[in-house]
Amino acid sequence: MFLYLRELPGGGVVTIEATSGDGSSVSCRLAVERRSDSRRREGHAPPVIAEISAPTQSAAFRTLYEIAADNVAVARGLLVWQARRAKRGAAPDTAH
Numbered sequence: 001m002f003l004y005l006r007e008l009p010g011g012g013v014v015t016i017e018a019t020s021g022d023g024s025s026v027s028c029r030l031a032v033e034r035r036s037d038s039r040r041r042e043g044h045a046p047p048v049i050a051e052i053s054a055p056t057q058s059a060a061f062r063t064l065y066e067i068a069a070d071n072v073a074v075a076r077g078l079l080v081w082q083a084r085r086a087k088r089g090a091a092p093d094t095a096h
Contacts, residue, residue, distance in 0.1 A: 003028065003061050005069060011035075014068045015046075018057055025053045028060040030068055032078055049077030 004016035012034040019056035020027045033046040051057055067073040 001008055003057070004065060006068060008032075008034075008074070009071065014074055016061060016064045016068055018060070019051075019077065021057070026054055026057045026060050027053045028057070030064045034078075035086070047078060047081045049074070049081050074077055 001018045029048045030050040031046040031048045056071045
């Protein structure tokens with residue numbers, strides 16, 4: 001279930017999604033879809049730059065919202081995500 005969606009200045013979107021809840025905690029993730037053309041998004045999962053488990057959905061959302069609402073924090077998250085991919089030997093992702 002999507003909790004938040006924001007368009008990025010250069011195209012694409014930032015989303016916060018609740019991914020699970022087992023009664024004792026809720027998991028949420030922050031993803032960044034960099035492709036502004038929705039036709040290019042098909043078949044590609046957007047980079048997940050942050051994930052969290054918290055006692056409540058609002059606590060998880062609040063933590064991820066601080067990143068999602070800040071363009072610099074989103075860019076920093078993407079850089080970290082790309083560095084992790086490169087370290088694992090994945091092909092560089094140059095799609096925008």
